[in-house]
Amino acid sequence: MGRQWGPSMRAAEQAGCVVSASRAGQPEAGSWSCSGVILSRSPGLVLCHGGIFTPFLRAGSGSLTATGAASLSGDSCGDDLRLHVQWGPTAASPAGRAEQGRPGLCTPQCSGLDPGLAARPRGRPLQPPRTAELLLLLSCPTFRTHFERLFGGEVAEQWRFASAAPEDEVSEDEEEDQLRALGWFALLRVQPGQEAEEEVGPMVTVAPFEVVPKGAQLLACGSPFGAFCPDIFLNTLSRGVLSNAAGPLLLTDARCLPGTEGGGVFAARPTGSLVALVAAPLCWKAREWVGLTLLCAAAPLLRVAREALSHLQPEAAALADLLPPEVGAPRGLSLQDPGPPWAAAAVLVECGTVWGSGVAVAPRLVVTCRHVAPREAARVLVHSATPKSVAIWGQVVFATQETSPYDIAVVSLEEDLDGVPMPVPAEHFHEVDTMLLTLVC
Template structure:
């Protein structure tokens, strides 16, 4: 059954929740929690419900099992720090983002621009590196343990770097106003650091379960795990969880991903997980940059773990510890149907539109420029993209409080499936916003998740949601 469309003008708004979609209790067991419109919105198995604290004790129980840590570099009361992922316990191996080492590189940042993998010897002798993690204890809260770490290598993820080149201008704005600090940060983005941590060695220890991000689809539920503010206050912030969805992806095997999960500064290097809460969650990506972006609320930039492991084959071969094969991903809940959203270009402007009939498309009036030719691209990120001319057959007046236009396509949309329009609106229910914001035309439509926060009027004339939307999303659908 197709999702219901919550039609209306999509306009940018600040997010008011922590990200994530409410569970529909489709896990085959009796859910618990408060109910909306006759169905449960929380359950004991959904990993996103655990992340929001909806399951009593769920987040605390998971925190001891999460493969995340804090990496501190340097001495003094305020060392450089970030999050990291414990990928192996036999031997103990930790992966983190290399930006935490950039202040200590002896050749300076020129090493990044040369696209060479600088060996660990470029770090000053005696540089202290520590890893802090939560050690599980039976029947007691996890205890924090700190271990000394040894740098093994700094590795550039080639697939991520190539994908980043194609979307960088859309993602971070670019332009001549970009400062030196921004250019240096962009140069560091594809680099990751491998650490050897003897204190994490465990008898019979192996690789942390992981899966390939290439199997994910837009709208799939994700869980980001990191430590906001790094080593500042790990007693409070270690292994903080944030739920969200896969907003967009680019590159070979989805090497680059975007999520609307809220990732605060210091969570760089943290893990992004998939999987139901009772089973051990699987790592699919590493946080490369926290919530950033131009033209709207920020999205977190992720690098596929599979891509990092491919770029690190030589190092792992030298260690004699090839990674375990990726675990297959079952159908990840939440994948969004993208066939109902289209790219609308009018003159030099562009936005989104929603297919209502084989030759009718709903969009916002402000997307259209007077007298300009209008083009509609269907499935613009697929191999069967179709570009059609369109003409407006209805548009509200500029002074109208409604911002609506209807376009007639010159031909029928291929593969059109009629949408199921919503007739009831329940505040608090999970919704997805689709549109060509965030990355624009670079990677097809983006998806963000949230809840229906308010219904205005009786009968309803306006809906409000917490979905993060960006310039270019106007005219896109809201799905429930």
């Protein structure tokens, strides 16, 4: 992943964990699990996804949206809730110290799963699960507002934000619970183990989402399938970019899977800083998986946590000072900026019920794919982000044959796309050059 990712990979793996929830004395009821981020080692503070707590809410999942509150106290869940947190070896643990000085990074390997593998060297042992208590359920109101605006109403019927494929049997009540909890997270306090941790203070630093520009590289660290087989799945790394944003609701193409909800997403700069947490690892539209992941910015979540902790009993209120600090002033590049010129040249092309992307190559000329705008199309609607919300009609003036290896169409517009920078086709490819390189077919 390049040298620049070394510190961020170490920070992500050291901060990653998996959280399990179950009912006391009811093993037949099963368990729920998700990913989490270790905010502090001493005392142990963990931030994870709130979806696993919906079965334990005294007032049901409706309490997450009924009052409009940004936080709920730990006693909003039943007394039968039991929580456990597990993570990999730390630098302070005997296993972690044994690993120091070894080249490279690796997540814990499977050990003991197959007797035939007994001759192999054992992977780094995991820390034993620690019991934990729920301090707060919290959410970012602005995230929920943007989510409702973008995906609420009738549009929500076309999209599926759940940890199951459309073919899986998920009841309407379960899916409603998942939607209500999508923007909720949980702050936990982990009980100390038999051996005291050497690290003190915050484990990570937090980058305000305003300073992370669109297109910035991100590193997601989560545990696919939650607590299932952490020997191999714990702290799985996936790299992507910040694809887009609406306030604290962020979008990335980093590949995530069910169980990574609550996992941390880190930036290369500021080094190893926490940018966001995974809110929804999968989204489906028209029974087709869209390989994008919804994130909730970490900074506003921690601001809510600080405010909520200050109103609790003195012991809990003191924990607010131990939450990770924010690094970097919210200046410079903003997520609301139009971004680099190549981003502004991209347009949305609609042709009947089919839609896709295109590239403006002249004030009245857009190049897209034939399967998006076929030759026989009567009219095509083109949307531009710059200027905002501009929609211009056009018609297909050229399209390759279906038998052609090239999937290309050219749309002539009825009006100019004012203010859109036109890309220059590249003959020589150099990293970071702002040029039109290719089309996604």
